[in-house]
Amino acid sequence: MDIQQVAKRANVSTATVSRVLNGFPGVRPKTVDKVQRAVADLNYVPNPNARSLRVGSTRLFGLIVSDVNNQFFPELIDAFEALASAEGIDVIFTHTNYDLKRLHRCVRRMIERSVDAIAIMTSEVEEDSLKQVHKAGIPVVLMNQRRYAAKYPSIPVEYTTGFREALDHLLSLGHRDIGFIAGPQNLNSARGRKDAFRTALRKHGLHVRSEWIAEGDMRVEGGRIAMQKLLEANPRPTAVIATNDMMAVGALQAAHAARVSVPKNLSLIGFDDIPIASLVRPSLSTIRHPRREVAARAFNCLQSALKGEIVNGGPTLHPHLVIRNSTAPPARKSRNACK
Amino acid sequence: MDIQQVAKRANVSTATVSRVLNGFPGVRPKTVDKVQRAVADLNYVPNPNARSLRVGSTRLFGLIVSDVNNQFFPELIDAFEALASAEGIDVIFTHTNYDLKRLHRCVRRMIERSVDAIAIMTSEVEEDSLKQVHKAGIPVVLMNQRRYAAKYPSIPVEYTTGFREALDHLLSLGHRDIGFIAGPQNLNSARGRKDAFRTALRKHGLHVRSEWIAEGDMRVEGGRIAMQKLLEANPRPTAVIATNDMMAVGALQAAHAARVSVPKNLSLIGFDDIPIASLVRPSLSTIRHPRREVAARAFNCLQSALKGEIVNGGPTLHPHLVIRNSTAPPARKSRNACK
DNA sequence: CTGAAAGCGCTTACAG
DNA sequence: CTGAAAGCGCTTACAG
Numbered sequence: 134m135d136i137q138q139v140a141k142r143a144n145v146s147t148a149t150v151s152r153v154l155n156g157f158p159g160v161r162p163k164t165v166d167k168v169q170r171a172v173a174d175l176n177y178v179p180n181p182n183a184r185s186l187r188v189g190s191t192r193l194f195g196l197i198v199s200d201v202n203n204q205f206f207p208e209l210i211d212a213f214e215a216l217a218s219a220e221g222i223d224v225i226f227t228h229t230n231y232d233l234k235r236l237h238r239c240v241r242r243m244i245e246r247s248v249d250a251i252a253i254m255t256s257e258v259e260e261d262s263l264k265q266v267h268k269a270g271i272p273v274v275l276m277n278q279r280r281y282a283a284k285y286p287s288i289p290v291e292y293t294t295g296f297r298e299a300l301d302h303l304l305s306l307g308h309r310d311i312g313f314i315a316g317p318q319n320l321n322s323a324r325g326r327k328d329a330f331r332t333a334l335r336k337h338g339l340h341v342r343s344e345w346i347a348e349g350d351m352r353v354e355g356g357r358i359a360m361q362k363l364l365e366a367n368p369r370p371t372a373v374i375a376t377n378d379m380m381a382v383g384a385l386q387a388a389h390a391a392r393v394s395v396p397k398n399l400s401l402i403g404f405d406d407i408p409i410a411s412l413v414r415p416s417l418s419t420i421r422h423p424r425r426e427v428a429a430r431a432f433n434c435l436q437s438a439l440k441g442e443i444v445n446g447g448p449t450l451h452p453h454l455v456i457r458n459s460t461a462p463p464a465r466k467s468r469n470a471c472k
Numbered sequence: 473m474d475i476q477q478v479a480k481r482a483n484v485s486t487a488t489v490s491r492v493l494n495g496f497p498g499v500r501p502k503t504v505d506k507v508q509r510a511v512a513d514l515n516y517v518p519n520p521n522a523r524s525l526r527v528g529s530t531r532l533f534g535l536i537v538s539d540v541n542n543q544f545f546p547e548l549i550d551a552f553e554a555l556a557s558a559e560g561i562d563v564i565f566t567h568t569n570y571d572l573k574r575l576h577r578c579v580r581r582m583i584e585r586s587v588d589a590i591a592i593m594t595s596e597v598e599e600d601s602l603k604q605v606h607k608a609g610i611p612v613v614l615m616n617q618r619r620y621a622a623k624y625p626s627i628p629v630e631y632t633t634g635f636r637e638a639l640d641h642l643l644s645l646g647h648r649d650i651g652f653i654a655g656p657q658n659l660n661s662a663r664g665r666k667d668a669f670r671t672a673l674r675k676h677g678l679h680v681r682s683e684w685i686a687e688g689d690m691r692v693e694g695g696r697i698a699m700q701k702l703l704e705a706n707p708r709p710t711a712v713i714a715t716n717d718m719m720a721v722g723a724l725q726a727a728h729a730a731r732v733s734v735p736k737n738l739s740l741i742g743f744d745d746i747p748i749a750s751l752v753r754p755s756l757s758t759i760r761h762p763r764r765e766v767a768a769r770a771f772n773c774l775q776s777a778l779k780g781e782i783v784n785g786g787p788t789l790h791p792h793l794v795i796r797n798s799t800a801p802p803a804r805k806s807r808n809a810c811k
Numbered sequence: 812c813t814g815a816a817a818g819c820g821c822t823t824a825c826a827g
Numbered sequence: 828c829t830g831a832a833a834g835c836g837c838t839t840a841c842a843g
Contacts, residue, residue: 135820146830151822161828176607178584182524183820186835191521193564201546202747211540214566223564223585225532227553245517246532246562268515353751382751389753408541412692412721414728414753474836485814490838500812522836525819 134177143171154179185247194435195243195251196226197236203351203379204407205424209254212428220436222249231320231351233259244269250435254427256322256351272438274431274446278321282446286438288430289449292329295420296374298454299402300333302418303372306462308400312345312370314359314380323351326376326404345370349380356383364391371463372400378410381417385459396461406455415458422452473516482510493518524586533774534582534590535565536575542690542718543746544763548593551767559775561588570659570690572598583608589774593766595661595690611777613770613785617660621785625777627769628788631668634759635713637793638741639672641757642711645801647739651684651709653698653719662690665715665743684709688719695722703730710802711739717749720756724798735800745794754797761791 136154140147145164152160153168160168171177185191196213198206210226217224225246229235236255240262243251250272253262258278263285266273275287282289303311313330316323331341347362349355356375360383363373375381381403388395395401395415403410406421430447437444475493479486484503491499492507510516524530535552537545549565556563564585568574575594579601582590589611592601597617602624605612614626621628642650652669655662670680686701688694695714699722702712714720720742724734732738734754742749745760769786776783 136822137820147821148823148830148832149828152829155822159828164828178586178608180525180820181584181586182521182530183835184822185521186519186525186820186837187822189835201550202543204541204543207540207546211567218566218581223581225562225564227557228550242557242562246520247517269517353747386751408692409748409751412725412748412752475838476836486837487814487816487839488812491813494838498812503812519836522819523838525821525836526838528819 134175135180136177139168139171139175139177142175143167190249191247192222193246193248194222194224194432195239195246195248196224197239197243197251197253197255198226198228199231199255199257200351201228203377204409205377205405205422206254208407209424209428212425213252213254213432216429216432229255231256231317233257233262233319237262237265240265244271250274250439252428252431252435254431256316257320272435274434274438274444276322276427276431277325279325280321286434286444286446288427288434288446290422290427291449291451292326293332295404295452295454296326296329296333297336299374299418299420300337302454302456302460303374303400303402304337306372306400306460308372308463309339310345310368310370310372310463311339312347312363312366312373313341314356314363314373314375314384315346315348316351316376316380317348320351323376330374349376349383351377351379353379353383353386356380357387358383360384360387361391364388364393370399372402372460374402374404376404378403378405378407378417378419381419381459382409382413385413385415385417396459398464400460400463402454402460404452411457418457418460419455420452421455423450426450473514474519475516478507478510478514478516481514482506529588529778530586531561532585532587533561533563533771534578534585534587535563536578536582536590536592536594537565537567538570538594538596539690540567542716543748544716544744544761545593547746548763548767551764552591552593552771555768555771568594570595570656572596572601572658576601576604579604583610589613589778591767591770591774593770595655596659611774613773613777613783615661615766615770616664618664619660625773625783625785627766627773627785629761629766630788630790631665632671634743634791634793635665635668635672636675638713638757638759639676641793641795641799642713642739642741643676645711645739645799647711647802648678649684649707649709649711649802650678651686651702651705651712652680653695653702653712653714653723654685654687655690655715655719656687659690662715669713688715688722690716690718692718692722692725695719696726697722699723699726700730703727703732709738711741711799713741713743715743717742717744717746717756717758720758720798721748721752724752724754724756735798737803739799739802741793741799743791750796757796757799758794759791760794762789765789 227239254276277290278287315327344366347359349359403419410417566578593615616629654666683705686698688698742758745758749756
């Protein structure tokens with residue numbers, strides 16, 4: 134079933150059919166009618182490959198995320214996909230599992246599929262992959278990769294504000310001994326969050342004690358193990374902030390297993406505000422990451438780039454603290470962390 | 473950058489380049505070498521649209537699910553995508569949000585994109601959409617849609633065993649008054665699960681009391697509301713089974729809010745065993761749905777169909793009970809639900 | 812073992 | 828307002 138048969142049935146040329154199909158102006162209403170009827174009668178669906186081959190655009194976007202099992206990403210995917218769908222654009226998506234080697238392969242696949250544009254919404258990014266995309270002449274947008282923001286548009290998400298709010302909250306409750314569950318330091322976003330934590334801490338004249346910092350893999354299990362370590366510290370922190378909610382949830386599990394009551398004996402704050410954060414017990418105080426906004430920005434950014442506009446990531450987004458039930462005043466009088 | 477330039481650089485015809493690229497046998501090693509070098513030098517990437525146009529296959533599969541925010545589906549997507557990726561197949565995916573109208577549009581998009589095959593892994597399906605796919609000559613596979621299994625391959629997942637195990641477990645703990653949180657009865661999977669619950673109950677000579685059955689929207693919020701209703705029943709059930717874990721989690725929240733302690737004063741069992749089930753407190757006893765197995769079956773099914781084989785969904789999969797901490801003996805002596 | 816050439820199904824300048 | 832025809836970049840019978 135091709136455009137020729139439609140043309141024949143409607144007694145017009147394929148050029149005219151194409152014009153009608155694409156809604157070009159300047160076709161007689163009667164002709165439009167004839168063609169539309171023929172299309173309907175034959176149940177004709179245009180071949181997108183032929184179109185793409187001719188036009189050079191696939192109306193296909195690529196979306197790469199870190200981890201589908203972290204609820205942060207399905208929401209981002211959902212938002213991105215909805216916008217694309219509204220514009221008649223389909224999305225192929227892959228995830229890297231926080232693995233840069235996989236990123237490289239993902240990018241490669243997208244290029245081979247000749248997508249029109251790629252959104253790389255991962256925690257970390259690596260220059261080779263970006264160069265590859267650049268060489269292929271495909272617009273790309275990143276999420277909060279300040280390091281590459283000069284060369285590639287990147288939606289900027291600032292972490293300091295959120296951490297400052299979290300810290301202010303903890304301090305106002307009376308905490309002084311504050312621990313941190315970091316993410317793998319080869320991930321840009323994990324590094325950024327750790328830096329933001331440190332900055333916020335120093336601003337209040339608090340020192341960062343290395344035994345109060347543990348590292349996890351961004352997943353629940355990593356958070357659990359990290360918290361076990363923090364609980365062994367002596368003295369141990371009265372409050373802990375985790376780099377993301379997945380790890381905060383794991384931390385909560387570990388505290389529970391160790392019979393440390395949250396928030397009575399330990400306050401806990403996460404980051405992201407994924408749905409699970411409000412479902413665990415106690416519900417998690419967390420720093421809300423505006424991921425739908427990020428997705429929308431990313432999508433619009435790519436659209437603009439395709440129109441030939443010069444784009445950047447736009448104004449910086451600021452996550453804010455959401456207070457729930459995992460934070461409370463410290464049980465005993467807090468010791469001062471600064472010697 | 474096209475195959476001609478590669479051909480020119482390698483001093484061969486485009487036919488030969490194509491043969492090398494596709495790994496056809498019977499090309500002289502030296503020639504293969506020349507071509508490969510030219511490909512590498514020019515950083516050549518074949519145009520998949522041209523290939524698809526010529527060959528008539530896109531190496532693109534469509535995957536439709538119900539809800540990305542139910543962790544059940546990201547895992548299924550992940551498994552499906554991994555298999556596809558290993559075969560050099562890309563996946564475009566959409567979700568219906570449990571809405572049949574959206575299913576229709578999703579299917580339409582997939583057809584327009586001329587995917588090679590479609591996996592419709594939703595809770596419910598509707599004949600019009602299936603007919604559309606059928607007319608387009610595209611292989612399709614469903615998830616547990618017995619009603620359509622005669623016409624379209626459907627991966628069969630049986631619910632009765634799981635519910636029987638759940639019920640046996642509750643009965644052995646001493647429960648007789650068992651409530652149920654159903655899903656919307658226009659969803660096939662929700663109907664199936666409710667039927668399975670009823671069947672299991674009758675088998676034990678227990679009656680189904682209508683005030684012990686509430687309906688929710690498959691999401692956390694729906695489970696919460698449904699549980700509120702069940703808690704108002706008098707007498708109220710001592711144990712509740714929910715159609716899926718998302719609703720079970722909501723039910724847990726509602727119980728907690730009403731100061732009904734789980735499992736001390738109320739036992740609760742979910743269905744699916746999504747990651748969150750083991751992360752809430754108490755961790756949920758639930759019936760584990762083998763979704764990765766479903767995804768693998770679905771993928772293989774589509775592959776076989778494309779080879780022209782006659783396919784069916786294969787042997788029935790049986791979800792089994794996983795016992796955690798949300799079930800315990802009833803607090804008081806259980807009353808008998810049968811008058 | 813390799814090449815010349817047709818053709819997949821569209822779109823789009825060009826001509827009228 | 829509409830049509831004839833070229834061409835997008837591949838693959839693949841066919842011929843040698």
